[in-house]
Amino acid sequence: MSSEAGPLLRLHPAAMVIGALGTIRRSVSATILPGVVFLFSQGLSPWTIALVLAGLVVVAVLAALWGFLSWRATAYGVVGGSFRLRQGVFQKSERTIPLEHVQSVDTVQGIVQRVFGVYEVRVETAGGGASEPDASLPALGRGATEELRRGIEGARREPVGAEEASGPEVLRRLSTRDLLVAGATSGQIGVALSLLAVGSQVFDEFFSEAFFRNLVDSLAPNALVLALILAPAVAVVAWLLAIAGTVLAHFGFTLSREGDFLYIKRGLLERREATIPLGRIQAVRVSEGFLRQPFGLASLRVESAGYGEDAGVSAVMFPLLPFDEVQALLREAAPEFAVSPTLKPLPRRALRRYVFRACVPALVLAATGALASFLVFDAAFGLLAVGLLPPFALYGWLRFRDAGWALERDRLVVRSRGLARTTAIAPRRRLQSRSVSHSPFQRRVRLATFLVELASGASGTAIEVTDLDAGTAEALARRLGPRGHPGGAA
Amino acid sequence: MIPLLAAGGFGSFALLRWADVSALFGILPALAVLALAVFSVFVAPGVRWRRWRYEIRSDEVDLQRGVWWVSRTLVPLARIQHVDTRQGPLQRRYGLSTVVFHTAAGANQIPELSTSIAAEARDRIADLTREQDEL
Numbered sequence: 301m302s303s304e305a306g307p308l309l310r311l312h313p314a315a316m317v318i319g320a321l322g323t324i325r326r327s328v329s330a331t332i333l334p335g336v337v338f339l340f341s342q343g344l345s346p347w348t349i350a351l352v353l354a355g356l357v358v359v360a361v362l363a364a365l366w367g368f369l370s371w372r373a374t375a376y377g378v379v380g381g382s383f384r385l386r387q388g389v390f391q392k393s394e395r396t397i398p399l400e401h402v403q404s405v406d407t408v409q410g411i412v413q414r415v416f417g418v419y420e421v422r423v424e425t426a427g428g429g430a431s432e433p434d435a436s437l438p439a440l441g442r443g444a445t446e447e448l449r450r451g452i453e454g455a456r457r458e459p460v461g462a463e464e465a466s467g468p469e470v471l472r473r474l475s476t477r478d479l480l481v482a483g484a485t486s487g488q489i490g491v492a493l494s495l496l497a498v499g500s501q502v503f504d505e506f507f508s509e510a511f512f513r514n515l516v517d518s519l520a521p522n523a524l525v526l527a528l529i530l531a532p533a534v535a536v537v538a539w540l541l542a543i544a545g546t547v548l549a550h551f552g553f554t555l556s557r558e559g560d561f562l563y564i565k566r567g568l569l570e571r572r573e574a575t576i577p578l579g580r581i582q583a584v585r586v587s588e589g590f591l592r593q594p595f596g597l598a599s600l601r602v603e604s605a606g607y608g609e610d611a612g613v614s615a616v617m618f619p620l621l622p623f624d625e626v627q628a629l630l631r632e633a634a635p636e637f638a639v640s641p642t643l644k645p646l647p648r649r650a651l652r653r654y655v656f657r658a659c660v661p662a663l664v665l666a667a668t669g670a671l672a673s674f675l676v677f678d679a680a681f682g683l684l685a686v687g688l689l690p691p692f693a694l695y696g697w698l699r700f701r702d703a704g705w706a707l708e709r710d711r712l713v714v715r716s717r718g719l720a721r722t723t724a725i726a727p728r729r730r731l732q733s734r735s736v737s738h739s740p741f742q743r744r745v746r747l748a749t750f751l752v753e754l755a756s757g758a759s760g761t762a763i764e765v766t767d768l769d770a771g772t773a774e775a776l777a778r779r780l781g782p783r784g785h786p787g788g789a790a
Numbered sequence: 791m792i793p794l795l796a797a798g799g800f801g802s803f804a805l806l807r808w809a810d811v812s813a814l815f816g817i818l819p820a821l822a823v824l825a826l827a828v829f830s831v832f833v834a835p836g837v838r839w840r841r842w843r844y845e846i847r848s849d850e851v852d853l854q855r856g857v858w859w860v861s862r863t864l865v866p867l868a869r870i871q872h873v874d875t876r877q878g879p880l881q882r883r884y885g886l887s888t889v890v891f892h893t894a895a896g897a898n899q900i901p902e903l904s905t906s907i908a909a910e911a912r913d914r915i916a917d918l919t920r921e922q923d924e925l
Contacts, residue, residue, distance in 0.1 A: 731869075732865070733895065734863070735861060735862065735864070736862050737859060737861035738859075738860055738861075739859050740858060753895035753896065756895070762895075777862070777864055781866065782850060
């Protein structure tokens, strides 16, 4: 293999450093941690310090060498109607992606990339990596990125006469205040709590138990006070972590549109720039989280076919905005999804089933609690869990009340409540399949479950209405079928 | 099925050997599992088979299945990306195949058709799909 790249281009030299850093980071567990452990176990004599430092230097040199070799082995370009990427030091590979299969060219800028002023460029294809893996270029300068974008996207977009696009038009920007509100109401406390739980285990290894006991003894004289202090403290820390996570992910969130493409810029440390072709959006979900709904706030997500590998199959279109402004934003960003018809409610006889389903966990809890308390304490105070029934029943009633559907101008709109109240909007032509199913209990009261599948990522996603009138469900399934004449499905 | 039978057998054995129960009571788990086995091998498949229906129309495929949980799925031909037939070793012995058709949202299937009919169904869906507009 000759050393020159031919018609293909090399990456920015910063790729060497980024590659080296990546290698070091990947090998941390294998090299640095044992080194540190070794250091502490042998005592901090100059000899062991020197040894560990020498080891670190060796690792750094090897990583730098690998970074250089990788850089030299990587080349990319747009050749003859497709994107080519050649890489691999020992195992050489050449990937060819026809330009028609390229869905978007996204950039990500981590801290390291920002230091060097380069971008990590990801060429995304439809199918989300299932059949045709995406291609990723670790470091390209701004000019090279623009060139590549023009080379790939320019070939697909029709030139709009002499109108030189002055750039995408910004539709909405997330203010810092809204960002903090989004973090505070994100309901991601669960994730933060589990992170704290993991973190506390690491904590245990570094601080001795005596230290903890002293700390606890000085702060909280008895167990009750301790619990009263600790529980809210943990909750507050988890809440702050949730806010921090949101800030990191959505700082400076900007939604713009140019022609048939939506552009999303976001991120604090790692700056992401993503493209969503309007033609690939399968559905839009308006989500009113249970912490946000009281304030009239909502968030928008898009379900996109074969887009993005990190956020999975759906992407945040806008993290937080007043519910009343959703339609206006959709009209500008994705007009196909800007409908808000009056929703048809579920039949009255479905209420009993919704409430029953919601109460089941409470009943199970009461039963097992009663059994356990009876066996252990010889008293049935586990039955007190029955006191949980009213809130669960109320939740079931809320789920029934918030459920609704409508078919307006060829768009299916379905609202439901999980923890958050979600309204899903999907055009008829995007539906991959419709299903009507019923259990014997549903059959007895002429109810059915209606489900449509959407193309989203590798495995698809679904929109479901439970306990619809059976006749209505069948009629809806028929109405959503393909029209008779060819091209009518468009 | 086999683990269930083993569990039932072992349960009976354990009860008879170690617990202080009458022989009649101890045999119950094994009997119950045996009844379940007879049911699921001889009775259930027949019922399930009779409730499986499919229809390939000119614009969509209609699948109806289920005994307890009855389900009907309509898949427009325009959404079908590709059609396969699949055959496991047990199926091969009885000359059966499964037709699997993929949409962008996943796969649907018509199981346990005779191989020739499965091939026919696959080709018919493929032909009809080709005539439709692409997504």
